[in-house]
Amino acid sequence: MKFQTGILTAALLASTAIGASAETLRWARAGDSLTLDPHAQNEGPTHTLAHQIYEPLIIRDMTGAPQATLATSWAPSADDPSVWVFELREGVKYHDGADFTAEDVVFSINRAKSENSNMKELLSSVIEVRAVDDYTVEMVTDGPNPILPANLTNLFMMDKGWAEANDAVDVQDVEGGEQTFAATNANGTGAYRLVSREPDVRTVLTQNEDYWGMDQFPMEVTEIIYTPIQNAATRVAALLSGEVDFIQDVPVQDLGRVADTEGLVVKTAPQNRVIFFGMNMGADDLANDDVEGANPLADARVREAMNIAINREAIQQVVMRGQSQPAGMIAPPFVNGWTAEMDAVETDVEAAKALMADAGYGDGFSIQLDCPNDRYINDEAICQAAVGMMAQIGITVNLDAKPKAQHFPLITNAETDFYMLGWGVPTYDSEYIFNFLVHTRGDERGSWNNTGYSNPELDEMIVSLASETDLDARNEAIASIWNVVQEETLYLPIHHQVLNWGMTDAVGIEVSPEDDPKFKFFEMN
Amino acid sequence: MTDTPVLSVRDLVVEIPTRHGVLRPVDNVSYDIHAGEILGVVGESGAGKSMTGNAVIGLLDRPARIVSGEILLSGQPIQGLKRDAIRKLRGKKMGMIFQDPLTSLNPLLTVGDQLTETILEHLKVGQTEARKRAIAALEEVGIPAAAQRINSYPHEFSGGMRQRVVIALALCAEPDLVIADEPTTALDVSVQAQIVALLKRLCRERGVAVMLVTHDMGVIAEAADRVAVMYAGRLAELGPVREVLTQARHPYTAGLMASTPLASQGRKRLRQIPGSMPRLGALPTGCAFHPRCEFAQDKCRQEPGPTLDRCDGRAACWFPLTAKQEVSA
Amino acid sequence: MSDTPAPAPQSRLRRAWNSDFAWSFRHAPVAIISSFVVLVLILAAVLAPLIAPHDPFNPATLNLMNGFTPPGQANAFTGDTFLLGTDDQGRDVFSTILYGMRISLFVGFAAVMLAMVIGVTLGLLAGYLGGWVESIIMRVADVQLTFPAILVAMLIFGIAKGITPPEYRDQMAIWVLILAIGLSDWVQFARVVRGATLVEKSKEYVQAARLIGRSPFAIMLRHILPNVLNPVLVIATISLALAIIAEATLSFLGVGAPPTKPSLGTLIRIGQEFMFSGEWWILFFPALALLALALSINLLGDWLRDALNPRLR
């Protein structure tokens, strides 16, 4: 295996002269972008494609760090902590030649906040957006919101004039039966312009010669041919046979083969996603177990026993081929609030058995585990491994693995008692996790909390995080919330996913934790 | 009848190897047929009548095969010829008519197609001429409005008409020999007579030699010039039809006659031959007929089966019947 | 020429041995070899609990660290050795194949039986009765054909999940597979039987049976059915192998046997993920077993068809 290190690439990067020749990059990944409308879907592959064509005010660069894009600087207003002021980049033009101005920002933010937008939750704190002048925008939030800029990294700026001229002011409304112009056409400020697109088949992008960042970024890829290839074996075969230059989603078992192939390299990086099991501890009795009149999962000792019965190292080593990082908490390491101590769990089957006996389940019980089989890396195999580990402490697990379209509704509709879930944190802050996974399930928060766990005291602390401006106090609150979560064994964390990109050795790029290659950063040797 | 016979079969033996031993459905059969002559071949099912016909025309089904004997067509031996050579003789030199006119014709081709195909195969004529001859052939066998019916499919004809078409097909390339294998069995009685008359007429008019295989003594009496009676793969009796019918020499022939209602025989009670023909795999020693024969003697049981030439040349029987002997029940 | 001369009273076995059927069997090496293979595989599947060195269906006995052990080599962590290696879950491939074959064979046989019973019944009814019965049956067949097996499988899975208690769901998957494959396969039986029935119906023997007043049911069962079995057999043999394979395909599409109790097909689906990565044994041995099984069944079916058809002998 010859996984290149970042340092090595950096050295290469420095030594290679920037070539101006035409470089076509043939790119494949498992899924296609769902729509070109930048506000219609809040979803990885859709954003990845959009990032080549459109730009937000701020992006995350390939290491995940914020980088000024259409905004050159941003800061809370000196007068009002609830107002963020953005200075915009001047001289930026859309692909059709129109100028980028504050008006477009106001239009785009409002569009993203509209009812049919899938991005509106990220802007739920934003009350008003106003243009101060052509290149200054203010966003008013419902209270001080220190993390607002982090929510803007996937919020793309559309041209108001173009949208109005093409009747694309509204975000895609599936029910209405009319498609928007913006779903199949694109006019952004990004480094690449759309040449042609056949959804699920082929999308061709070409370099935007008038791009404002022509001199700031490598811009060595001049043409991008993007083909989704669903079947993992076919995707790897396409890379091995030289039909594509760059693939995302390399199956972990094929990393070795790709790396050993002449002219191909594999690069890996930890992903912003943690995989874990959730348990229904709130119900009085479970529908999917064999214990009558009681809920074994309501007992913290049982949850703890299950937690320490999971051999995370074995899963990492065998199921994931080393391509994962065992997890003890449900926060990726990049996230504010993460600590190394909490992220470690010792496997101890004997102690687990003792805990089970203590809890009165020495003879075990049986329960159904719901698991997706097409969502996370080796999801089904992980669940299978867990079945074996649970069996060792007497818990008979009936594994029900199914497509994600059937799996996630179970969580949404609270129909599962033991389930797998993966979670990414786009804001890089623990508050996001608490809001969705820890807070009592309700209309506003806790929508992914299927555990039935409800702690009003904790809920109050979670809600208060949003308006806490003192970062130290806020971090302290986050730490104490985590303490409760860990003590209660609210979830059974498995691991942090690792991202793998396979590419020809001509491609010079490092893996980004968001799994979103931005081709303007790519070097081509 | 001194000229070369059209068909001359000499000591023909057909065998079928099976896992229970070798069977001989045709055992040492010899006969001639001359031009313009109809030879009737009679016998019960399994007596070897059809097998003889198939052997002659070269259409024995595997694994049956000719092991010895000669088949001479106009004096030329044809057994042992290459497949393609014997194929060229079929239709051209010898035609065959099958029992069931319903299944003998390809349902998906018009009768015209099937006729012209045969004519073109064997005669050096063009498409138009072939069609003309096809129409003529249909007219000859008595199909009315032949020029129109030529484009019809077999299912559009009645059974009797279909058999006429079959005969036209067998004769359209003007063969010298026609083997008619139970040509009337599947037909209505009223139609049977028409077909027999037709065969007879064609035989006379064209001078074709006909081998008429049937189990129906009535048909024999009506059409044949000579008759060959077969029993268990062997010839039992061979002679002019008048003589054989009125004065059978082989007890089997006599039994057969007695069990057949023939108008010429008057109002006698029908009789049966006791027992049934043995299976080929379990032939008795000696004369194959002896277990059923009321005149059987020790010689019949012990000596190898009698043949025509070892007896009186007409019946394969050690003790042929004389005029006075009558077969009793 | 069908039965032997019976010189002495023979034992039943002796008679069976001497029957035409047995005789033609003894003289067909392909039939002997393939029936031997089928027999060995069926026996191995049935006796799996006795033969298999491990119980791959008992998760408590599995050690994940045994995963990806190559055939005949010792595992780097645990030192355990497995005849045909282990899969990604540390299951002994040999044992898993034996257990998986049980499921595959059961699903295959049961599904084909189901398809055959439905298809032949409806085909006979449609062909013999004609009229609106025929119209309805053949239109239902059209509807059926429209739905790919995967959708049928999903439907049945969905319904079955709703009505079975969780502790039975593992077993349920197998019955669902049988239903799904059986239900999506009956149409060809029905169509062929219908066609053949139409032919037989017009034949004299059926007319005769009708005239002497036999009930339509008896005529269909006694007279027509035996005469339409030949094409049914052709389809059934190829269907049996196909059903085993269809199960694999459904598993590829995500609705097969549960991975904790894998069938041969599920093993192949899992194994194909390791085709490029060098763990060839996870795919190779189950695929070989499936190939041997399906091939032998088909070859046996071929021979059987010729042997049972007196006209082809």
Add this chain to the structure above:
Amino acid sequence: MLAYIIRRVAQSILVLFVVGLVAFSMFRFVGDPIDNMLGQERTQADIERLREQLGLDQPFVVQYWRFLEQAVQGNFGLSYRQGRPVSEILIERLPATLELAFVSGLMALAGGIALGIFTAIRRRGLSANIIMTASLIGVSLPTFLIGILLIYLFSVELGWLPSFGRGEVTDLGWWTTGFLTESGLKALILPAITLGLYQMTLIMRLVRTEMLEVLRMDYIRFARARGIRERAINFRHALKNTLVPVITITGLQLGSIIAFAIITETVFQWPGVGLLFINAIQFVDIPVMAAYLMLISVMFVGINLIVDMLYFAIDPRLRADRTQGGH
């Protein structure tokens, strides 16, 4: 005859209705589209709102009715997944599937009939027996595995043929074709083999069986007795009679080629309707699934009708009176 066609068409329309009804009753077992359509940050209110908007809160009969109302006006709605009109997507994807099905169907038919005749004529020959056995290997492994094995061999190891996609296609306005470019033709080979192999084996075996039956018929013996050449007997007399029953199965197989295309298209990332359907299932894209099933059932009903018409064309006995039946 005309009355018969009208009756069949009427029945077919009924079939379509039933297909739709069954389809809509089973969609909810496929999953719930809402979670796919909304992002991770969705709230319960969003879910309710979208569910209501899409009418998913209604009983399936109502959903079906709404679909039908729109469908008769030629509007199949917008894809949940792509946000584009379903009819547009289907029209865009159909050529890929039809070209693939055409090529593999042709291959299966030509190969199947040719090999079937060969193995029937040379029933006891060594080569025929080898073909019979070898053909079984192709149907003894699942389609997806054959596809992946082909990719492994011809794309990865040998590098001769592409592993995915259609290659370069030519846009003819209303149709895109891969027949006109080298890469398009090359891209067809592996998927067509994968898709056609099973059908070819089935047709071959069927032709062989039927041919053996036909070759025992009296009219074949009679043709032999007339000295017709073996070639003419096999191809003129026997083949035509063989094909009558083969047509039924072949018609069905054409249909299942399209059904099997789902797997082949998934393995080879072939941009046809099968892949679209699999994506739709994964996303629970109800409008696409519904329209696809409608399309397939129209196709099946059409194929069945054509097959029955072909009977009339090929078998003169049926022309006179259909109710006599048989072949």
